[in-house]
Amino acid sequence: MIRGKIRGRWLAAAAALTSVTLLAAGCSGSGEGGEGGDNTSAPAAEGQATDRELVVWAGSQTPITPNFNPYNPAAVLHLANGGIYEPLFVYNKIADVPPTPMLGLEWEWNEEGTELTVKLREGVQWNDGEPFTAEDVVYSFTNETAKPPYLKDAVAKDDTTVVFSFDDPSFTNEFAMLGSTLIVPKHVFAEHEKDSGEDADGNALTGLVAWANAENPVGTGPYMVNTTSAAAYTAKANPNYWGGEPKVASLRYVGIDSNQSAEDLLTTGQIDWATMFVPDPDRITASGVYGYLNTPKDPTVLYTCANEDRGCEGEQTDVAVRQALNLAVDRGTINEKAFVGLAKTVSPTYALLGRDDKWIADGMPAEAPQAADPAAAAKVLEDAGYTKDADGFYGKDGKAVELTLASPDGWTDYNNAAKLIEEQAREAGLKVVATTISEAEYGDQRFSGKFELLVGGVVGTSIADPYQIYRDWFTGDFTQDVGTSLGSGEWNFSRYDNPEVNEAVKTASQTNDEAVKKEAYAVVQEHLVEDLPFIPLVVNATQTFYNQKDYTGWPTEEDPYAFPPAWENPSSGLVLGKIAGAGS
Amino acid sequence: MTFYLRRLAFYAITLWAAISLNFLIPRLLPGDPFTILLAKLQRSGGISPSVENSIRLLLGAVEDQTLWEQYVHYWGNLFRGDLGVSVTQFPTPVTELIAGALPWTIGLVGTATVISFVLGIGLGALAGWKRGTWVDSLIPSTTMMQSLPYFWVALLLIFLFSVTLGWFPIIGAYDVFKFDAPEWSWAFVGSVIYHAFLPALTIVISAVGGWLLGMRNMMVSTLSEDYITTAEAKGLRPRRIFMTYAVRNAAMPSLAGFGVSLGFVVAGSLVMEQVFTYPGVGKLMIQAVRNNDYALMQGVFLVITLAVLAALFIMDLIYGFIDPRTRSNNG
Numbered sequence: 060m061i062r063g064k065i066r067g068r069w070l071a072a073a074a075a076l077t078s079v080t081l082l083a084a085g086c087s088g089s090g091e092g093g094e095g096g097d098n099t100s101a102p103a104a105e106g107q108a109t110d111r112e113l114v115v116w117a118g119s120q121t122p123i124t125p126n127f128n129p130y131n132p133a134a135v136l137h138l139a140n141g142g143i144y145e146p147l148f149v150y151n152k153i154a155d156v157p158p159t160p161m162l163g164l165e166w167e168w169n170e171e172g173t174e175l176t177v178k179l180r181e182g183v184q185w186n187d188g189e190p191f192t193a194e195d196v197v198y199s200f201t202n203e204t205a206k207p208p209y210l211k212d213a214v215a216k217d218d219t220t221v222v223f224s225f226d227d228p229s230f231t232n233e234f235a236m237l238g239s240t241l242i243v244p245k246h247v248f249a250e251h252e253k254d255s256g257e258d259a260d261g262n263a264l265t266g267l268v269a270w271a272n273a274e275n276p277v278g279t280g281p282y283m284v285n286t287t288s289a290a291a292y293t294a295k296a297n298p299n300y301w302g303g304e305p306k307v308a309s310l311r312y313v314g315i316d317s318n319q320s321a322e323d324l325l326t327t328g329q330i331d332w333a334t335m336f337v338p339d340p341d342r343i344t345a346s347g348v349y350g351y352l353n354t355p356k357d358p359t360v361l362y363t364c365a366n367e368d369r370g371c372e373g374e375q376t377d378v379a380v381r382q383a384l385n386l387a388v389d390r391g392t393i394n395e396k397a398f399v400g401l402a403k404t405v406s407p408t409y410a411l412l413g414r415d416d417k418w419i420a421d422g423m424p425a426e427a428p429q430a431a432d433p434a435a436a437a438k439v440l441e442d443a444g445y446t447k448d449a450d451g452f453y454g455k456d457g458k459a460v461e462l463t464l465a466s467p468d469g470w471t472d473y474n475n476a477a478k479l480i481e482e483q484a485r486e487a488g489l490k491v492v493a494t495t496i497s498e499a500e501y502g503d504q505r506f507s508g509k510f511e512l513l514v515g516g517v518v519g520t521s522i523a524d525p526y527q528i529y530r531d532w533f534t535g536d537f538t539q540d541v542g543t544s545l546g547s548g549e550w551n552f553s554r555y556d557n558p559e560v561n562e563a564v565k566t567a568s569q570t571n572d573e574a575v576k577k578e579a580y581a582v583v584q585e586h587l588v589e590d591l592p593f594i595p596l597v598v599n600a601t602q603t604f605y606n607q608k609d610y611t612g613w614p615t616e617e618d619p620y621a622f623p624p625a626w627e628n629p630s631s632g633l634v635l636g637k638i639a640g641a642g643s
Numbered sequence: 644m645t646f647y648l649r650r651l652a653f654y655a656i657t658l659w660a661a662i663s664l665n666f667l668i669p670r671l672l673p674g675d676p677f678t679i680l681l682a683k684l685q686r687s688g689g690i691s692p693s694v695e696n697s698i699r700l701l702l703g704a705v706e707d708q709t710l711w712e713q714y715v716h717y718w719g720n721l722f723r724g725d726l727g728v729s730v731t732q733f734p735t736p737v738t739e740l741i742a743g744a745l746p747w748t749i750g751l752v753g754t755a756t757v758i759s760f761v762l763g764i765g766l767g768a769l770a771g772w773k774r775g776t777w778v779d780s781l782i783p784s785t786t787m788m789q790s791l792p793y794f795w796v797a798l799l800l801i802f803l804f805s806v807t808l809g810w811f812p813i814i815g816a817y818d819v820f821k822f823d824a825p826e827w828s829w830a831f832v833g834s835v836i837y838h839a840f841l842p843a844l845t846i847v848i849s850a851v852g853g854w855l856l857g858m859r860n861m862m863v864s865t866l867s868e869d870y871i872t873t874a875e876a877k878g879l880r881p882r883r884i885f886m887t888y889a890v891r892n893a894a895m896p897s898l899a900g901f902g903v904s905l906g907f908v909v910a911g912s913l914v915m916e917q918v919f920t921y922p923g924v925g926k927l928m929i930q931a932v933r934n935n936d937y938a939l940m941q942g943v944f945l946v947i948t949l950a951v952l953a954a955l956f957i958m959d960l961i962y963g964f965i966d967p968r969t970r971s972n973n974g
Contacts, residue, residue, distance in 0.1 A: 114820060120930070121922055122743060124732040133730055271734050288824035289743055289922055290815055313819050316920040319798065323806050323813045329820065499935060 104306040106611045109640025112293075112309045113610065116321050116333040117626040121314035122289035125273035129241045130204045134271075137625070138294055138312060141632020143278035144241035147177060147196070149633045150234055152622040153354045155414050155523035159620070159633060162191065162242050162279060172228035172571060175236065179219040183301040185244045187277045196221045198245035200236070202252070204267040207235065228569040231530070234522050241629060247277045281305040281636040290314055306639030307610065325349065331606035334624035336472075338399045343604055350607035350615060352623050355403040355600050356411065356519035359476070360593040361464070361512050362505060362552045369554040370541030373511040374460040379443030380489070381591040383453075384462075386439065387487035388480055389431035394597050397475035402597035404429065408584040409528045411519055411598070418525055420581035423588060427595050433487035440488070453488045461490045465504065466514040468495040473514040476596065505552045508541035515552065516599065526567060526576075529583050533592060534561045555592035612638040646963060654956055661948045666717050669940045670710070717941075726945070727938030731930055737942035740927055745946075747816050748911040748923040751839050755846035756908055760901050762847065763854020768890045770855065771862020782856060789852030797845045797918040804841060811841045814920035842919045846912060854897060861893035868892075899958055906954025910947045 117137035127139040141149075147163030166177045183191040193215035199205060200213045200223065209232055211224045223236065251270040276284055282294040282305065291313045296305040313330070315321045318337075324330045325343050337343060344351045363381055364371035374380050394402045403412065404426045410418045412425065419425050437453070445453040445460070452459040464480060466473035477493035484491040491512070496504070504510040520527045531537050535556030537549040545551070563582035570576060603623040605613045614623040614634060621630040720727065726737035766785075770778045788796075804811045812818065817825065817834040825831065865871065866889055874884045911925030924943060931939035 112820075121920055121926065122732065122740065124729075124735045126734070134732060134734070269734065286823035288822075290817075290819040291823070293823060311820065313814075314920065315814055316917050316926065320801075320814045320918070320920055323801060326806055327809065327813065329813070498933060 104303065104612055104637050104639040106306055106639025107642045108306045108308070109609070110308050111609055111640065112311050113307050113332065113606075113638070114311045114313060114330045115625050116313055116315050116324070116330050116335075117631070118335070119312060119314045120316050123287070123292060123312075123314045124271075124289075125284075125287035125292065126271045127276035127284060128267070128270055128272035129243065130267045131271075136292065136312065137628075137631065138282060138284070138292070138310070139272075139276065139278075140241065140628030141280065141630060142282045142294065142310075142635050143276050143280045143284070143632075144243055144629075145278070145280050145632055146238055146241055146629045147179075148237045149621060149630050150238040150522050151620065152356055152519070152521050152630070153414065153619050155417075158238060161629075161633070162196070163237060166233075166237060168230065168233075168571065172230045172569065173225045175223040175225075175229070175233070176216075177221050177223070177237070179221065180301060181219055183279055184299050185247075185277050185279055186283050186297050186299065187244075187247075187275075188299075189244065189246055189277075191242075191244075191279055193218055193221050195245045196242055198249065199240060199242045202248065202267065205240065207232070207240075210236075230571045231526055231568045234527075238521065239629075242279065244277050280632050282310060285309065300636065302636050305636055306612075307635075310635070325604055328606075331610065332604070332625045334601065334603040334626060336600070337602055337604070338401075340401075340602060340604070348606060348608045349604045350613060352603045352605075352614065352616065352619075353401060353600050354603070354619075354623060355401075355598040356622075357599045357601075358405050358409060358517040358519065359398075359402070359473075359596045359599050360405075360515060360517055361480070361596065362510070362515040362593055363512055363591070364508050364510055364541065364552075364554060365590070365592045366554040366556055369508070369538065369556060371508060371554055372541075373462060375462055375511050377443065378590055379439050379445070380460060380462075381594060383436040383439045383487060383489060384480075384484060384491070385591050385594045386428075386432045386436035387484050387489060388594065388596065389429075389483050390427060390596060391429040392431075392483070393476050393479050397472050397479055398597055398600065401600035401602065403600070405595040405598045407588045407591075407595050408525070408580075409517065409532075409587065409595070410525045411523075414523050415520075415525055418577065418580055420577065420584050423581070423584045431483055431486065436487035436489070447488055451488055452490045459490055461492065462511045464491050464493045464512040464514065465496045465501065465510060466493070467498045467501040469498075470514075472599075477514050506544045508539075508543075508552065508554050513552075514596075515593075517593065518550070519598070525580070526564075529560075529580070530564050530568070533557075533583070533587060534564050536561065553592035555590070557586055557590065560586050607641070609641055610638050611641045647960075650956070650959055650963075654952060658948075658952060661952070662718075662721070662945065663714075665941055665944045665948060666714055669935070669937045670713075721945075726942040729931075729936055729939040731934045731936045731939065737938050740939065741924065741942055741946055744911070744922055744924045744927055745909070747921065748916075748925070749908060751816075751842055751921065752846065752912050752915075752923070753905070753908045754839075755843040756850065756904055758843070759847045759850035760854055760897075760904075763851045764858045764890075764894055764897060766851075767855040767858025768862050768885070768893065770859040771866065771893070772885055772889065774859075774863060782859060785852035785855050787852075788848050789850070791849070793845065793849045794914050794918065796848055797842075797915060800841050800845060801918070812838050816921050842912075842915050842921055845915055845918075857900070858893060858897055861896060862889060865889050865893040899962070902954050902958035902961075903951070906951035907947070909950035 119137065123136065124134060125136070126134040127136060127143060129135055129139050129144050145161045147161060148158035149161055150158040160180070162180055162183060164178045164180050166175060168175055177196070179193055179196060185191055197213045197215050200207070200210060209225055209227065209229055211226050213221060213223050216222050225232070248267060252267055254266070254270040273287065279301065281297055281300045281302065283297050285293040285295045291311055293312070294310045296308050298304050315324070318335050321330065321333055321335055322337055322343070325333060328348055340351050340353075343349050361384070363375045364373065365376060365381065367376040390405075394400060406412050406419065406425055407427045408419050408423050408425070410416065416425070440453045445455055448454055448457075448459050450459065454460050464477050466477045468474070474495055481491045481493040501513070505513055505515060517528060517532060531548060531550045533551060533555050535558075538551035538554050538556060539545055539549065541554060560583050563579040567576045567579040601624060603625070605623070607613065614621045620637075621633045623634065625631055724738065726741075729735055729737050729740055732740055766781055770781055801813060805813045816838055817831060818838070822831060822834065871884065871888055874888050909924060910928070911923035913925040913929060915921060916923040916926040917929065924946070927939060928943045930936065931943060
C-alpha cells in the first residue's frame with residue numbers, strides 16, 4: 060500500500076511534464092495537483108537576455124562583510140543561499156505542490172522511513188569547472204559542521220544516487236534533508252576544514268565555520284560573485300549553469316540601513332527586488348513598475364508561560380484566564396490597526412489557511428474569531444470562580460488578575476498590538492499591562508520562561524504540513540523548566556507539556572500515512588484549541604516588491620512557483636535562475 | 644610642572660576606569676549573543692540543526708572562563724592591539740571594521756561639526772554685536788531648528804530633496820549603484836561630496852543653534868565689560884573692538900565646548916548614519932549593542948573613550964597654557 064504510493068512519487072517526479080496528480084511534499088501519497096513544469100531543467104529562464112543590472116535589497120545592512128560560507132549563518136550573505144549554493148530540491152512555502160527538483164531529481168523512502176534514496180541531476184558542473192558528483196552530496200551531509208544528529212549515514216551508491224540512512228523513522232526530516240541543506244563542493248570545502256579564526260570570546264576557532272569563503276565561492280548556482288565592498292556586492296551570471304545561462308547578466312545586492320530608505324528607493328525606482336514591511340503598498344505599485352505579492356506565512360501569537368508544573372508563574376497559568384483572553388481579543392481591530400490590514404486570518408490549529416486546510420480536523424475551528432466576545436470571556440472567568448472587584452476587574456480571593464504583556468521596544472506592530480490587547484482585555488474585565496523591553500531582554504525572557512505574556516512569532520512551516528510547529532513549539536521534549544534556557548531547536552516557550560499531545564506528535568512522526576497523521580493531528584489540535592498555550596492573533600504579512608516593467612519570470616499571484624522574498628534561503632536562487640529581461 | 648604630572652596621572656586613572664567599565668558593562672547586558680542571533684534568524688525563517696550547530700561553534704563557550712580570566716585576557720589583547728573579531732560581521736577583526744568606518748565619520752561629522760561651529764560662532768557674534776536689529780531674529784529660528792527632532796529633519800530633507808525633487812541621493816556615502824568599491828577618481832570624489840551634502844546639512848541644522856545662542860549671550864555680556872567701554876573711549880575702530888576685544892574673549896567658553904564635541908565626532912552620528920545608510924562608527928555601535936557583539940561594542944567604546952579623553956587632555960593643556968589661573972588653583 061505505502062509502497063505503491065511511494066512508487067507513484069517516483070513516477071510523478073519523473074513525468075511531471077504531463078501534469079499528473081502530483082504528491083504532496085513532506086507528507087504521504089496524495090495531494091493537490093499541480094503543474095510541475097519541465098522538471099529536468101527546472102529553473103530555465105524564458106524571456107530576453109538583459110544587461111540591465113538587477114538591484115536587490117535582501118535586508119543586508121552596511122557595512123557588508125564578504126562571507127559566502129553557508130555554514131556561517133550569522134554572517135553569510137544572501138546570494139550564497141540559493142544563488143551560489145543550491146539544495147537538492149526547492150520546496151514551495153506558499154502552495155501545496157511538489158518541490159522543484161534542483162540538484163536532486165527524485166527521491167524515495169523505504170517503508171519504515173529509515174532509508175532515503177535520492178537520484179541526482181546529471182551533467183552539473185561547479186562554477187570552477189569540476190563536475191558535481193554524488194560524493195559532494197555525501198560530503199554536504201556528513202562533514203562535521205553540517206551533519207544532522209538524526210542522520211546515521213550517507214553513501215554514494217553510484218555517480219548519481221545517494222542513500223541516506225537513519226536510526227528512527229525520519230519522514231518528518233524530509234524537508235530538512237532535501238529542501239534546506241545546501242550542497243557544497245567537497246574539493247573546495249574539504250581544504251578548509253582546518254581553517255582557524257577566533258570566536259566571539261577571542262578563543263581559537265577551527266573548522267569550516269571559521270572560513271569566510273569570500274573569494275570566488277565555488278557553487279552550482281546561477282550566479283557567481285563579481286565584486287564586494289562594504290556598501291554592496293555584485294554577481295554575474297554563471298555561463299555554465301545547468302538550467303541554462305541566466306538571462307540577467309548581473310546583480311547588485313545593496314546594503315540599506317533603514318526600511319524608510321528602502322521604501323524611498325522603491326518609490327524612486329532605484330531597486331528592483333525587495334521584501335519588507337510597507338504600510339501602504341499601493342503607493343509603490345501605483346506606477347505599474349512594481350508587482351507586489353503578499354505571502355503571509357508566520358503566525359503572530361501571544362506566548363503565555365502556561366505550565367505551572369514546569370515553573371511558570373502568574374495567573375495566565377490558569378487555562379480559564381487564557382481562554383478568557385482569547386475570547387476578549389478583537390483580531391479584526393488588531394490586524395486593522397497594528398498590522399495595517401495586511402495580515403491574514405490565523406487558524407487556532409496553526410495550519411496555514413489556504414495551504415494546509417486538509418489537515419484541520421473535523422469539528423475544529425478553522426479560523427480564530429475575528430471579533431471580541433467580552434460576555435463569553437466573562438462567563439468563562441465566572442465559571443472558573445473569578446469575581447469582579449469594584450474596579451471592574453476579575454480576580455480570585457480578593458486579588459485582581461494582573462498580567463504583564465511585553466514586546467520588544469521598537470517592533471512597532473507588536474507594540475501596537477500589545478496596547479490594543481490591553482484595551483480589549485479591560486473591556487472583558489481582565490487587567491493586562493502592556494510594556495516594552497529591549498530585544499535582549501525579550502530573548503532572555505522567552506528562552507528562560509520568566510514572563511507572563513509576550514507578543515511573539517511562530518515560524519510557519521516550510522511545507523504544507525503543520526507538523527514542525529506541533530513538535531517544536533508544543534511538545535514536552537522541546538522545552539525546559541523555567542529558569543533553564545531552551546536548547547537547540549527548542550521553541551516551546553510556553554513550557555506546554557501534555558502527554559497526549561506528545562504521544563500524538565510522536566505517532567505522526569513515524570508514519571507517512573495521511574490518515575494516521577490526520578488522526579494524530581486531531582488530538583493535537585483539540586488540545587491546542589482548548590488549552591491555548593499560545594493565543595493566536597494573526598498571520599504576519601510578508602510583502603515582496605519586484606520590478607515587472609524591466610524583468611519577467613517572478614513568482615506571481617497566478618504562478619506562485621516559489622516563496623518570493625529576496626532573502627529567502629534557498630528559493631531566491633530558484634527565482635534568480637528564472638527571471639529574464641522583459642521583451643521590448 | 645607638577646600641574647602637568649597631576650593631570651597626566653588623573654587621565655591615566657580615568658583611562659583605566661573607562662576601559663574596565665568598557666569591559667564590564669557589555670557583560671551585564673541581559674541575554675547572550677546566541678539567543679539573540681537565533682531570534683533574529685528565526686524571524687526570517689526556519690533554522691536547520693546544522694545552522695544551530697555552527698552558531699554554537701561561532702559564539703564559543705561563554706561559560707568556560709571566569710570574569711577575572713576574561714578581564715586579564717582582555718587587557719592582554721588590548722596591549723597587542725587586538726580588539727577581537729566581530730560576530731555579526733564574521734570574520735572581520737574589530738580593528739578593521741573601525742578603521743573602515745572612521746574616515747567616513749571623521750570626514751563627514753568632523754567637517755559638519757567645524758562648519759556648524761564656525762557658522763554658529765560667526766552668526767552669534769554678529770547677533771550679539773548688533774543686538775536689537777534684524778540679526779536677533781536668527782535666534783528663535785535656529786533654536787527652533789535645533790529643537791526639532793533630528794530624525795524628523797533628516798527624513799523631511801530626504802522626502803523633499805531626494806524623493807520628491809530627486810536632487811540628492813537617498814543612501815550611501817557614494818553612488819553604490821555605480822561604483823563597485825571606493826576608488827581614487829574625480830568621479831568618485833565628486834560622488835562622495837554630492838552624497839555628503841544632505842547628511843552634513845542635517846547635522847549643521849541641528850547643531851548651529853546651540854553655538855549661536857551661546858556665543859550671542861557671551862558676546863552680550865562681554866560687550867558690557869569695562870574694557871570694551873575703555874576701548875570705545877579710546878576711539879578704536881568698531882571693527883577692531885569687535886574682533887580683538889569682544890569676539891576673542893567671548894569665544895573662550897565655546898572653544899572648550901568645541902574641543903569636547905570634536906572628541907565626540909569619533910562616535911559618529913547614530914541617527915544620521917542610520918537614516919542615510921552612511922558608513923560610520925555610530926552604526927557599528929548600534930549593531931553591536933543590538934546583537935550583543937561584545938568585541939565590537941568594546942572596540943567602538945574604546946575608540947570613543949580614547950578620543951574624548953584625548954580631546955579633553957589637549958583642551959586642558961591649551962587652557963593651562965593660555966590661562967595661568969587654571970594651573971595654580973589650590974596651590
